[in-house]
Amino acid sequence: MIRHSVTGGVATITLDSPHNRNALSHALITELLDALETAGAHAETRVIVLSHTGPAFCAGADLKETVAAFQSGSVPAGRMGDVLAAIWESPKPVIARVGGAARAGGLGIVAAADIAVCADDVTFAFTEVRIGVIPAVISATVLPRLAPRAAAELLLTGDQFDARRAVEVGLVTAAVSAAELDQTVDRYARALLRAAPGALAGTKELLRKPDGPALRARLAELTELSVRYFTSDEGREGITALLGKRDPAWVNPPSP
Numbered sequence: 001m002i003r004h005s006v007t008g009g010v011a012t013i014t015l016d017s018p019h020n021r022n023a024l025s026h027a028l029i030t031e032l033l034d035a036l037e038t039a040g041a042h043a044e045t046r047v048i049v050l051s052h053t054g055p056a057f058c059a060g061a062d063l064k065e066t067v068a069a070f071q072s073g074s075v076p077a078g079r080m081g082d083v084l085a086a087i088w089e090s091p092k093p094v095i096a097r098v099g100g101a102a103r104a105g106g107l108g109i110v111a112a113a114d115i116a117v118c119a120d121d122v123t124f125a126f127t128e129v130r131i132g133v134i135p136a137v138i139s140a141t142v143l144p145r146l147a148p149r150a151a152a153e154l155l156l157t158g159d160q161f162d163a164r165r166a167v168e169v170g171l172v173t174a175a176v177s178a179a180e181l182d183q184t185v186d187r188y189a190r191a192l193l194r195a196a197p198g199a200l201a202g203t204k205e206l207l208r209k210p211d212g213p214a215l216r217a218r219l220a221e222l223t224e225l226s227v228r229y230f231t232s233d234e235g236r237e238g239i240t241a242l243l244g245k246r247d248p249a250w251v252n253p254p255s256p
Contacts, residue, residue: 001015001016001025001028001031002014002015002016002028002031002034003016003053004038004039006039006044006045008193009045009193010045010047010048010049010189010193011039011042011045011047012051013032013035013039013050013051014051014052014053015050015051015052015057015058016052016053017054018052018053018054018055018056019054020059020062020064021054021055021056021059021101022056022106023058023059023060023061023062023063024058024061024062024076024077024079024080024106025076026062026065026074026076026079028062029076029079029080029082029083033082033083033086036048036083036086036090037086039090039092040091040092045092046092046192046193046197046200047092047093047094047095047189047192047193048092048094048095049094049095049096049097049185049189050087050095050096050097050109051097051099052097052098052099052100055101056100056102056103056106057096057098057100057102057106057122058103058105058106058109059101059103059104059106060103060104060107060128061075061076061077061080061104061105063239063242063243064243066230066239067236067240067243070236075227075230075231077133077137077223077227077230078227080105080108080137080223081140081216081219081220081222081223083112084108084109084112084138084140084141084219085216085219087109087112087113087141088112088140088215089215091200091201092200092201093115093200094113094114095113095114095116095117095185095188095189095192096109096110096113096115096116098110098116098117098118098119098122098172099118101123101124102122102123102124103124103125103126103127104125104126104127104128104135104138105137105138107124107125107126107135107138107142107171108135108137108138108142110172111138111141111144111145111171114204114207115173115188116171116172116173117172117174117175117176117181117184117185118163118174118175118176118181119163119175119177119178119181120163120164120176120177120178121178122162122166123160123161123162124161124162124163124166124171125154125160125161126155127158128155128158129155129156129157129158130238130248131238131239131241131242131248132229132233132235132237132239132248132250133230133232133234133238133239134225134226134229136222136223136225136226136229137219137223139155139222140215140218140219142155142171145170145171146169146170147169150168150170151169163175173188234248234250237249237250
């Protein structure tokens with residue numbers, strides 16, 4: 001589900017599960033974490049690019065797997081914090097190449113990256129509240145990026161927004177035409193390759209200093225909160241309704 005290649009000091013990690021819109025299943029998360037660890041430890045790797053195959057960058061948690069895991073409570077969202085921490089804390093700069101739609105947990109990955117470039121026809125949405133859960137874990141990387149008013153609007157409504165708005169609110173660095181996407185990502189990668197590796201690692205540490213070592217502890221709290229909502233009555237109803245292509249019960253409540 002993950003492809004990993006290294007060329008000229010740039011490691012490209014590609015989400016390769018297009019059949020489910022690169023949803024974050026346990027298997028994909030495991031392979032992604034392995035690839036990030038390998039890239040981080042590889043001396044010749046200077047820059048990491050997160051890319052994807054198919055029409056979607058990442059659809060968020062794998063909801064079919066989530067339903068199957070309701071009884072055990074071991075939902076995929078329970079491992080999301082490890083992914084975000086691996087990207088956020090990587091000593092090597094991470095560029096997100098977003099050529100397709102991103103939803104829910106996928107936006108957490110975009111926000112965790114140091115630089116994010118998207119195609120100008122890409123759409124985004126924090127869809128969690130519409131299926132009875134909350135964007136708990138991803139808030140650790142999303143909220144430091146977003147303007148507060150925009151965060152309240154987008155996380156509470158779950159409305160879809162476009163690439164231009166994503167740049168305005170701070171979620172992504174730049175939005176370019178699909179034809180220019182790879183060229184722009186390459187330009188950022190070449191700029192980063194001109195910097196000293198140790199200086200890049202030190203600068204990344206400065207950038208995340210407000211969070212410091214507390215990030216892991218915060219992610220643990222948020223993961224517990226996220227799992228609680230995913231396995232709640234509302235979460236079960238919302239996810240089941242989405243997979244069944246119907247509105248959840250709270251959209252059309254019964255008359256008194």
